[in-house]
Amino acid sequence: MMELGRLYLMLASEGRYYPLRERTDQPINPPSTQLLSQAASFLVLDMLKDNPRADGLPKQGWRVAWKTGTSWGFHDAWSAGVAGPYVLVVWVGNFDATPNAAFIGAEIAGPLFFSISDALQASLPSTADKALAQPSTVKKVNICAESGELPNLWCPKVVEGWFIPGVSPVKVSTLHRPVWVDNQTGMAVCPPYDTQTQHQEVFAFWPSDMASLFEQAGLPRKLAPQLPESCRNTIQLTNIDPVIRSPLRNVTYSLRQSHLNEHIALKADAASDASMLYWFVGRDLIGQSLPKQTLEWRPSTAGDYKLSVTDDKGRSASLNLNVSILQ
Template sequence: ATLRYEDKYYARHPGVNPIALARCAINLARFHRATAGGSTITMQVARLRFHLHTRTVPGKLEQILRALELERHYSKNEILEAYLNLAPYGRNIEGIGAASQIYFDKPAAQLSGPESVALSIIPQSPGRRALFTERDNRSVNLAQSNWYDRARVDTDLEFSPREFHPRMQTERKFLAPHFVEQVLESSQRQGEIITTVDLEKQQAIERRVADYVAINRHRGMENAAALLVDTRTMDVLAQVGSADFYRTDINGQVDGTRSARSPGSTLKPFVYALALEQGLIHPLSILADAPRSFGEYNPENFDREFLGPIRACDALARSRNVPAVELASHLAHPTLYEFLKNAAVPLPKPESFYGLALPLGGAEVSMQDLVRLYAALANDGELRPLRRTVNDPLAKSRRVLSPEAAFLTLEMLGNVPRPEMNCSDGSHSAPVYWKTGTSHGFRDAWSIAVFDHYVLAVWVGNFDGRANPAFVGRTAAAPLLFQIIDSLRSSWPEPNSPHLPPPGANLKRVEFCALSGDLPNAFCTYSVEGWFIPGVSAIKTCDVHREILVDVATGLRVPIDDGTRHLRREVYEFWPGEFLTLFDQAGVPRRMPPPFLPDNGSELASRAGQKPVIVSPNKKEIVLASVKTIPLRAKADGDVRKIFWFAGKQFVGKAAPN
């Protein structure tokens, strides 16, 4: 249709039509300017490709020379393909592929005869023949009639002119705009690109995000973003960069999934994963949620309170800051910084710049990087890049965590209670492994989840960085996260698969003392079952529960049985002094051992507990010269009353533990 309308001698001329050129030359002589009608398909490609001004004599001559040059270097089919890809089809529509999609909602290869005719006549007058108004359609129908009248002279037609109705440009939406923009920026592929986006999920999440922001706008929430990835292939199924791509007042065209922002506590799981991998803890290890000083850095918890002894799994589930920083201070090769760099997370500053604030959101990270990291937990510690086009092969994975550490970390995230929400479809029973984050200054609220075979991340905030006390991960982002998860799960017929250890993983499940988190001894009363990594996890026999000798008459402790008194054996709890202080502050009574009976031999005769451990200053801690005092703190057994401090052989002083 295009050749019949634009250049019916295309197959026979060398790039220019001599007869048409002669007609053009006569017009030049009469009117002193070039007129339309003399250009071949090849000449039009030259004009479009090299942006020539052909209404002047020099411009027309250059067009002819360029056309002859194109014919020498390219085949007729290649030149025709170039024309169809460059030709204007009204408004800002360029190329037959875009035109067929916009006007007829189908690929060019599927156009019918009348549809091909309709499109073939637009490039000659794209301003008057774009199919958007009734006037445009009248112009097209008139041109079509002329086309058919001429065509019937040469051949019998099997179709008749098509009647057109206006198709407004607004009827065709820019689908998944942030996703498409990123694909176009990064793709090197020419021609058709088949993407990974799941349009049904994309549009469902877009609606959820827009509705959630609209409902919560009175709380100062203007924007949100979400990203859904299939962990099996790393295919991006939905990418919602803002609440509304077309709203300039909220900077809707900014892609929140690519913006680097403070992640809050969303990096904490990787501190625990590294601590598990390096044998510092197992999930039931007891950590101290207590005041700590790391040089001049004094981290606090979100609620400004301390819980005292707390299991590692609970410390992560309740997002306690101090235990996370304490663990981060003991990580070595890799540290959290080294782990993130190895995972290709952009951190422009050296490790010393971020310090121990890194686990609490001290660096800016994008949602896309966070999703990659959480997908590594779901993929047994294997990290892979996100995938957006099905033309791309599945990327080779790279190990960043051991399978055991990845599994245990995900298990610990399964203990996080979901926010209070109404849910009628019963999806509360399905496992979700998730974490929240709140940036310093309440500028960003995060929530990220691994569920079934997917990772979903949600961010709530404002692109201008304005603070808002409502931007708390658990109350601002988590409700949207679970609305999306429940909506997705309601349409999935398949049952949720249980989270099982990876095949061949070096993991063992044993009984632990419920109080100390160590292997139970003969005196432990209650036990719980838990995982550990044989040969790696820090695991020992409980020494909190100990049996001692008590004088029946006085109720005081006796170090040894010398046969002179009536004694009985009783089990008491021996907690480090720092824990005792916290128990006292919380009003939690513990079964502490009684003091020793005076003048009954040396207390050292019964010393079988833990040796004192210095907790301040930390090992390898750098102290500035301007610091005038260095706090000395140590933890010791609960029955230790005094600790004596020495610098080398020089006595410094004595003080109570903690």
């Protein structure tokens, strides 16, 4: 709880770290250390302030930038944030760490967070809200609403978003691409195109992880039709390399020699037209998986490994991995 309090205090203090004041004899304005940029702190709070209230009531009074959390196994529930000029952290749990299925951040800690925030505002009616000042290092640019990247020619909805020049990635969205389809069948067609019987239609080519999330939420997206085999190798609708999500970069993975059931999870996002992923360590194939699935791998010895993944269209990604084996 103390660590969360320090984190949100740092966000509210434009990235400056202050020790928490726990006693009245401690200085009110102790020396601080700049750990985050003003721009990064501003962007985080700007995102969190748009979260709706956990109790479903309309926003009122102070600006509140907040977040919830639920620990693994429902051991406790959290809610933390900045409410006006104050940092507020709520913890709900048992002191003996006994889990409870009701310990869900959004359902129990979040409403309590806003009950305390509202009570705090009511008891301090003359206390002004803390303004969220925009740093000079942050600009607004047009972005594609669905991908969050710079819009390409076919992006259907463009909105304004924050951008840190020289820091934020500059990438033009490849999510939306045009496909020529047959007017009657709706199937993709190969060139040459006939404007009398065919038309161009824009589809969103969602990566496998996002497509899976949409399906789980009951919001499946319309899939682009597959090109005929005759021109599939000459026309690429997508050119997105796989993205390795697990294992993480620059992390040493430790496995215990006595626990042979411990594995490293291999998982990657892939373009929407990829149907299979092949995993390699060096030049050796160690397994294959669907883009939505996880492959478990356990190296036989400790050391440095080059892990790579290739989809069935030949696109690939790789990273270096360090593994230690503990006794």
